[in-house]
Amino acid sequence: xxxxxxxxxxxxxxxxxxxxxxxxxxxxxxxxxxxxxxxxxxxxxxxxxxxxxxxxxxxxxxxxxxxxxxxxxxxxxxxxxxxxxxxxxxxxxxxxxxxxxxxxxxxxxxxxxxxxxxxxxxxxxxxxxxxxxxxxxxxxxxxxxxxxxxxxxxxxxxxxxxxxxxxxxxxxxxxxxxxxxxxxxxxxxxxxxxxxxxxxxxxxxxxxxxxxxxxxxxxxxxxxxxxxxxxxxxxxxxxxxxxxxxxxxxxxxxxxxxxxxxxxxxxxxxxxxxxxxxxxxxxxxxxxxxxxxxxxxxxxxxxxxxxxxxxxxxxxxxxxxxxxxxxxxxxxxxxxxxxxxxxxxxxxxxxxxxxxxxxxxxxxxxxxxxxxxxxxxxxxxxxxxxxxxxxxxxxxxxxxxxxxxxxxxxxxxxxxxxxxxxxxxxxxxxxxxxxxxxxxxxxxxxxxxxxxxxxxxxxxxxxxxxxxxxxxxxxxxxxxxxxxxxxxx
RNA sequence: GGUACCGUGACCGAGUGGUUAGGUAGCGGUCUGCAAAACCGUCGACAGCGGUUCGAAUCCGCUCGGUACCUCCA
Numbered sequence: 151x152x153x154x155x156x157x158x159x160x161x162x163x164x165x166x167x168x169x170x171x172x173x174x175x176x177x178x179x180x181x182x183x184x185x186x187x188x189x190x191x192x193x194x195x196x197x198x199x200x201x202x203x204x205x206x207x208x209x210x211x212x213x214x215x216x217x218x219x220x221x222x223x224x225x226x227x228x229x230x231x232x233x234x235x236x237x238x239x240x241x242x243x244x245x246x247x248x249x250x251x252x253x254x255x256x257x258x259x260x261x262x263x264x265x266x267x268x269x270x271x272x273x274x275x276x277x278x279x280x281x282x283x284x285x286x287x288x289x290x291x292x293x294x295x296x297x298x299x300x301x302x303x304x305x306x307x308x309x310x311x312x313x314x315x316x317x318x319x320x321x322x323x324x325x326x327x328x329x330x331x332x333x334x335x336x337x338x339x340x341x342x343x344x345x346x347x348x349x350x351x352x353x354x355x356x357x358x359x360x361x362x363x364x365x366x367x368x369x370x371x372x373x374x375x376x377x378x379x380x381x382x383x384x385x386x387x388x389x390x391x392x393x394x395x396x397x398x399x400x401x402x403x404x405x406x407x408x409x410x411x412x413x414x415x416x417x418x419x420x421x422x423x424x425x426x427x428x429x430x431x432x433x434x435x436x437x438x439x440x441x442x443x444x445x446x447x448x449x450x451x452x453x454x455x456x457x458x459x460x461x462x463x464x465x466x467x468x469x470x471x472x473x474x475x476x477x478x479x480x481x482x483x484x485x486x487x488x489x490x491x492x493x494x495x496x497x498x499x500x501x502x503x504x505x506x507x508x509x510x511x512x513x514x515x516x517x518x519x520x521x522x523x524x525x526x527x528x529x530x531x532x533x534x535x536x537x538x539x540x541x542x543x544x545x546x547x548x549x550x551x552x553x554x555x556x557x558x559x560x561x562x563x564x565x566x567x568x569x570x571x572x573x574x575x576x577x578x579x580x581x582x583x584x585x586x587x588x589x590x591x592x593x594x595x596x597x598x599x600x601x602x603x604x605x606x607x608x609x610x611x612x613x614x615x616x617x618x619x620x621x622x623x624x625x626x627x628x629x630x631x632x633x634x635x636x637x638x639x
Numbered sequence: 640g641g642u643a644c645c646g647u648g649a650c651c652g653a654g655u656g657g658u659u660a661g662g663u664a665g666c667g668g669u670c671u672g673c674a675a676a677a678c679c680g681u682c683g684a685c686a687g688c689g690g691u692u693c694g695a696a697u698c699c700g701c702u703c704g705g706u707a708c709c710u711c712c713a
Contacts, residue, residue, distance in 0.1 A: 160643095163643090181713070182713095183713085184712075184713050186712095221713055303711095318642085321642070321643075321708080321709090322642050322643060323641085323642055323643095323708090323709070324641075324642075327640090327641045327642075327709080328641085328642095328709070341711095347711070348711050351711070371711070372711060372712080372713060373713085375713090376713090393713095394707095394713095395643085395644090395707065395708080396707065396708065396713090397708095397713070398643080398707090398708070399642080399643090399708055399709065400708085400709080400710095401712095401713065425644090425706095425707085426706080426707065428706075428707095431705065431706070432705095432706075433706075433707065435712095436712090467651085470651075470652065470653095470661085470662070471651080471652060471653090472652085472653070474644095475645085475652080475653090476644090476645075476706070476707090477651085477652085478650095478651070478652095479651095480650075480651075482649095482650050482651075482663080482664085483650065483651040483652085483663085484651090485650095485663075486650070486651060486652095486662060486663035486664080487651080487662075487663080488663095489662080489663060489664095490661085490662040490663065491662095493662085493676095493677095494662095496676080496677095500677095524653095530653080530654095532652065532653050532660090532661075532662095533653060533654080533660075533661085535653095535661070535662080536652095536653070536660055536661035536662080537660095537661085538661095539661055539662070540661085543678085546676090546677050546678065547677085547678065547679095549677075549678095550670090550677060550678055552677095552678060552679085553678095604672080607672075609672060609673070612672090612673095613672095613673075613674080616674080616675095625675075625676095626674095626675085627674085627675050627676055628671070628672095628673095628674085628675080628676095629671095629675095629676075629677090630670080630671090634676090
């Protein structure tokens, strides 16, 4: 398949031409959420970034299998020094079954994703549903001699692996540095080396989430699920693996090591990493206490928020920055995004009302090409959006009779705007309120009365009507074509 | 300390060795009874210091400042 897409591959630290292994098929795996709490703004970034990638690959004709996992087993809490299972702990505190907690937050995550217009992945596997695959992978790694068992736990032998392979190929880490930098931690004594990591952990008696295995009743190690599920659904080698930059090391580095140890093959051709969202220059993270949940954003329910921000505004805000740059949150920035988005959507509504002429004053074909060029350059959505605003300018100018457009060009412009805004960027028109026939008729009546007042130069009355409607968030505009009204948020 | 990276105008945020980013805000104008919207014009930047070059915000070095990772959190 022909394409001009280039992607920045973390593995090579440069942009590379995108050439999938088995075109037109593309396999893509992205690290999904840990469902022990609500998603915050930081979680929205990878979801939206790889939604964009997914949408664009499909748009240019690829058949994409997109796998995004749900992590629901066996991971430790940041501030818990007891080595206690993250989901297990929450469950005990609230007297709930662990899977009840998982179900609750999975549903809420899906609600958030749906609101953000993030498409469902092709497959959304749960770690808890793939214990067998993970045990099998551990067995293969043990057989290959890259792991060892101690007291019912199994650890990956990083030092041995690094003798014939490169543990650090993705992150640039040097093993010798890791050995000296690693701190002493509880449970470390079982490992042969501080850089080793767990493939299987024997569960303590109080540990709720546990599964039988050849080594002990326990749970799989942190990095294993992604390797096992990626292999299961995409094969031993697939095209794209995505995730946040914070996962680069040790998570993704260890995923590579596990797959190479088990299958003797580098698992992924292109590693893509999105950058963080920052708040006052610092990463937004739950453990840092500066995370604002998506539900709070939508409701405006947080002391750092001056107002609610709609899901699509947040999506647009995120897409206005390139995915590999940090993006700094502020009310000012979000409000700017909100206004820009409204302007874009208003222009799209105008698109159907434009009159055509004999010739075009703008080069529409060139505009369309620039949009594709932007996306082909490592999914540069901010450039694509800048081009779409050029389209907005043209639309408004044609409406104001400052520019003209042929009907062929108008069709191209419509297609470009609709393809990019809705299909590729995944934006959508948000209904501020329910409109219906009764409201339309009532508004029609009111505006006739106002028009009468205006015609008789009774501006006090006409302004009174407009002001009162404004209090109901109904905005009245007198344009050359007549009066327009719209319901604002 | 190690690894990766960043520092752009009021704010957010692109970018290329020599030509407009874009959005929001401001200013001036057009339109309007007014307002809004829209359009036109405009202000305004490349952390600092050197170096390479005919020419650097874009390449190199140093300095200063910031971020992420280096935790059995995924």
